Amino acid sequence: MRFAVVGIPGDRRVTMFRDAVVAAGLAEPHVISWRDVLAGREIGAPEGALLRVDSPGEDAETDALLRGPGDPARVGGGAAWYAGFTAGLERVAAIPGVRLLGDTGEIGVMFDKRRCHAVLWEAGVPVPPAFEAGSYAELRVEMVRRGWPRVFVKPAHGSSASGVIAVQTHGDLVKAVTSAAWGADGGLFNSLRVRTYTSHEEVRRIVDFLAGDGLHVERWFPKASAGGKAFDLRVVTVAGVPTHAVVRTSSTPMTNLHLGGRRGDLEAVRSRAALWERVLDVCARAAACFPGSLATGIDVMVGAGWQSVAVAEVNAFGDLLPGLGDISGNGRDTYAEQVRAVLAGVP
Numbered sequence: 001m002r003f004a005v006v007g008i009p010g011d012r013r014v015t016m017f018r019d020a021v022v023a024a025g026l027a028e029p030h031v032i033s034w035r036d037v038l039a040g041r042e043i044g045a046p047e048g049a050l051l052r053v054d055s056p057g058e059d060a061e062t063d064a065l066l067r068g069p070g071d072p073a074r075v076g077g078g079a080a081w082y083a084g085f086t087a088g089l090e091r092v093a094a095i096p097g098v099r100l101l102g103d104t105g106e107i108g109v110m111f112d113k114r115r116c117h118a119v120l121w122e123a124g125v126p127v128p129p130a131f132e133a134g135s136y137a138e139l140r141v142e143m144v145r146r147g148w149p150r151v152f153v154k155p156a157h158g159s160s161a162s163g164v165i166a167v168q169t170h171g172d173l174v175k176a177v178t179s180a181a182w183g184a185d186g187g188l189f190n191s192l193r194v195r196t197y198t199s200h201e202e203v204r205r206i207v208d209f210l211a212g213d214g215l216h217v218e219r220w221f222p223k224a225s226a227g228g229k230a231f232d233l234r235v236v237t238v239a240g241v242p243t244h245a246v247v248r249t250s251s252t253p254m255t256n257l258h259l260g261g262r263r264g265d266l267e268a269v270r271s272r273a274a275l276w277e278r279v280l281d282v283c284a285r286a287a288a289c290f291p292g293s294l295a296t297g298i299d300v301m302v303g304a305g306w307q308s309v310a311v312a313e314v315n316a317f318g319d320l321l322p323g324l325g326d327i328s329g330n331g332r333d334t335y336a337e338q339v340r341a342v343l344a345g346v347p
Helices: 012-023 034-039 060-067 078-093 104-110 113-122 136-146 200-211 266-270 273-288 334-343
Strands: 003-007 030-033 050-053 130-133 150-155 165-170 173-182 188-197 215-219 229-238 241-250 295-302 309-315
Touching (some): 003 034, 034 078, 078 104, 104 113, 113 130, 113 215, 130 136, 136 150, 136 165, 150 200, 165 200, 200 215, 241 273, 273 295, 273 309
Parallel strands (some): 003 030
Antiparallel strands (some): 150 165, 150 215, 173 188, 229 295, 295 309
16 A cells, blocks of 8 residues: 655655654655646656645745745735645646545635535534625625624635634724734735734725635634633544544634644533534534545534534644644544554545
């Protein structure tokens, strides 16, 4: 048995997957660079290889191939990025003589928040109700029409909370929390510091800047708190089964660990048996919407009353969380769990 992986050579994801494969007594995976895929260069893999598609990451050269030259930290250009990414996925799917470990069509759906939300909604997976917006004016009109004073505005294509804005209104007042900040050149950039904007003109400028690439707007889901901080969970599923989880806490609406979120007490959530079973069930149902994907990373919100749950995101490449809490009790990390599943004959 031989593995291959599409990724960025030397990237941490590729390295951790390589370590899991070698630890299983197999040869090192053959690595196909996303740079070669996107540049139209010749690509291939050993005959019969099991091919894992991994993230294009934050590699500057790859980012330029996806959405054009510029600072990789910039916000925007999501539509161009998505077009380049899905074209790359089509090239990967056409590699002869390999078996894909992740359906490229499903990966494309997971990277479009509108399509992913629709798939989950149709399957009865609990998700916040949502709508699409094409401008700040349209956003405000629709918020009023629906009676939603608080929403999350998300670029249709993006990850790591890039360009995500938590918007709250009260009468003529507005408050927007986001990691996006304006650069000296007038462009919008990702920042590691979450900041607040409180004027309609500031918020309009950001929303309208992002609107051209498509916006997915979700009704605010009030999250449970622990230790005075709101939290959610990232749950990794392998072959449709939840195997690893981490609690992410924050004093801001964004719980992403790179934006200052902190790992919380997973056992405090697991100790609430009925709630925990609900979390596991919802994650399994969300993963079942993507049966061709060996692994998913599901962001799950727990309601303020510690009863309800809702899915915020399903991530195609959501398994990079070293030290992620093993909830299956087998002591394997997310990559070793995937290798084990493949060796056990998971379709």
